[in-house]
């Protein structure tokens with residue numbers, strides 16, 4: 001049994017581990033969902049009001065205002081929801097790629113060698129470089145960024161899935177299953193898929209924080225989203241010009257919010273992993 | 284029926300031969316014991332008899348015919364470690380019925396409790412799991428059972444109960460048993476005849 005994470009300790013001590021894990025997942029998902037939905041309902045063209053430009057945090061504008069007098073809290077929520085959409089798109093596509101490649105690798109030795117080679121190749125290129133190249137190649141923008149992040153983040157999950165499938169395929173219970181007269185298709189469906197599905201699900205969630213961070217950093221560097229797509233990366237890169245003037249809140253709050261969202265996704269991924277691991281979940 | 288292994292030779296790699304010209308014969312009404320040093324290749328021979336290893340020299344036949352591999356395999360191997368032969372994410376009910384649905388009286392004979400069926404494999408002891416492995420192997424299509432150290436991990440009482448039930452069922456249903464063990468006293472009680480692995484392996 002591994003150590004409980006800090007956010008599970010002491011809290012709700014009357015619940016059992018499984019219930020606590022579910023509660024943590026539920027609450028975290030709810031927070032993210034609220035951020036996402038409220039962001040979606042905000043019009044990207046926020047009202048400008050130059051009479052209140054460049055104000056620090058106050059009760060009226062808790063994250064302050066920018067150089068056009070736009071409320072930074074609203075911009076941050078909008079930015080986060082865009083980041084979540086892009087992160088979600090990238091995670092799902094990268095998981096699809098990983099699943100297909102792991103499936104191909106399980107056909108025979110040659111396919112496996114090919115997939116391993118592909119994994120090594122992509123793993124040897126630094127993520128950020130790969131993302132920039134793909135993003136530029138696909139004309140930047142949301143589509144370019146989603147594809148770039150997806151095509152650079154399938155490696156880990158593919159490795160995990162390939163190893164998992166291999167282990168299950170060579171297990172005694174699969175060998176026995178075929179001696180009970182079960183077909184290859186039945187074995188794939190009943191033995192392999194359920195074990196791998198939870199891995200895919202958790203893998204997708206664990207890619208999410210990376211996807212959001214990378215999306216923001218390529219955008220920040222100018223190789224990602226355009227200023228018309230005001231995700232957190234754009235907000236951060238714009239704020240850089242004002243940082244020297246002492247407008248720290250323009251970078252601090254959006255940056256901190258981004259980190260919190262990333263952390264929340266990490267918590268969900270971690271807890272799901274805990275939930276799906278039968279040796280731990282059954283306690 | 285008669286299960287025959289003819290001149291089986293096998294090695295996992297070029298470095299070391301494990302089996303050389305091993306032959307043995309087992310009738311449906313027989314319980315034959317096989318005893319030998321650990322690491323000598325008994326489990327390897329078991330896997331060949333039960334169709335788990337196929338790239339060996341020689342042949343394994345039932346009544347002189349090759350054993351078809353597509354359907355339920357008539358020679359069923361019961362492993363020493365039952366937990367490895369069960370999908371960790373399946374409840375015991377599914378683990379059992381993957382082979383067949385044994386009648387209640389047979390479950391009772393092996394002391395299988397109904398509430399075990401809704402548990403996961405890691406919630407049962409080795410002895411409890413081994414009862415499931417044996418029941419799975421007693422599918423009506425089974426003609427021979429290879430029992431590879433199946434009671435090594437069990438306490439004496441469980442060992443007696445399991446063997447008694449297994450032998451009763453096999454006698455009644457004309458199933459031949461090859462019982463592998465390093466416990467000569469156990470084999471002397473159970474078996475009609477005892478083979479020494481060193482004698483049949485011509486290394």
Ligand SMILES: Nc1ncnc2c1ncn2[C@@H]1O[C@H](COP(=O)(O)OP(=O)(O)O)[C@@H](O)[C@H]1O
Nearest residue numbers: 295296301319320321322323324325326327328
């Ligand atoms: N999958 C394998 N690959 C390579 N060598 C193996 C494998 N399985 C067993 N061996 C080796 O073959 C020999 C015989 O093993 P085994 O048949 O398990 O012996 P026994 O059941 O009599 O103890 C041992 O030396 C063992 O190390």
Ligand SMILES: [Mg+2]
Nearest residue numbers: 325326431432
């Ligand atoms: Mg052995």
